[in-house]
Amino acid sequence: MLPILRSRQLAQRCLTQNKRLLTPYSFATDRHGSMLNRASPPPIQVLLTESAGRGVFATRKIESGELIHTAKPVVSHPLLSSIDKVCYYCLKNTPKGSNFEAQKVLFCSEECREQAKGFYEVEKEADWSAFIAHCRTRSLKYPFLAKRLACMVISGVTSADSLNVFQPALLSPQIISQYPYLPKQNSVTNDISQMEEELDLLRCALEGSGMKTEHLSFLTIEWYTGVLSRIRINAFRIELAGGSSYEDLLTSAYASVESEASVGNAVYMLPSFYNHDCDPNTHIVWVENVDAKLKALRDIEKGEELRICYIDASMDHDARQNILSSGFGFKCSCPRCLSND
Incomplete structure (x- = not known):
């Protein structure tokens, strides 16, 4: 875990600037996905780290399998190959000829068409x-x-x-x-x-x-x-896994980001603050539509940084380093990479 900068003032300025954008996207749940309290904030906070910019940290112990929060996209768009298969707004799989079809694009509901x-x-x-x-x-x-x-x-x-x-x-x-x-x-x-x-x-x-x-x-x-x-x-590749249980989703947490399930791309506010780890403790999944769900892959202690994997974690050390360096502009120094795994 990267050490947190002692200057809380700088971190607070960052959080204050983005408070309006961060708060609507999240809620706290138990490990089965049931909402604990609609007024409860998610068990995380965004702080500055020494070498990786902003990061997301646990404010309490988070159990393995717990749904930490959800996030709606700032902007999203389906792939050209999916334009006639998914909702033009939420990217939900939508049968062609839906009652909410509009010209050459599809909407899964009146609500999405209105949004x-x-x-x-x-x-x-x-x-x-x-x-x-x-x-x-x-x-x-x-x-x-x-x-x-x-x-x-x-x-x-x-x-x-x-x-x-x-x-x-x-x-x-x-x-x-x-x-x-x-x-x-x-x-x-x-x-x-x-x-x-x-x-x-x-x-x-x-x-x-x-x-x-x-x-x-x-x-x-x-x-x-x-x-x-x-x-x-x-941007995240949206890979829908509709109908899967959360337990099934966890077993496929290390699947390639180049999965054929990809239907579009989206940019999110809070999920974009998660840093990378080749052995992550958190995973981002899409169950039915473009709304992202962040889930704990294992128990996370209070104060621990929550990290996701930006790439296919099954690749070997050199392949991971090459993709992260060329595609994201940094050299990974997570424990797994340091051990040359």
């Missing part, structure tokens, strides 16, 4: 064919999250700086170099050029729908690259 109304009213007026073709050709997924976020900003659902709380604050050359479709020999300048192309396609689609220029003033290359950098580091 999506803000951004979808903006989105459905635009012709996204060029943007989609660009992303499909290059096998891109994160620009769709940026597109939805832009529509949420325009509709007033969120603010243009809503992801600024996340790291990284700047788009570094290392992060740019991970842009998935670019050959390794391409320069950072060319990488930025590709993102400028995406931004142009995004703006053109919105402008073509009759959107006023003043409503699109936030769509700058600085905004777009900043949003992509934060999405790139903080």
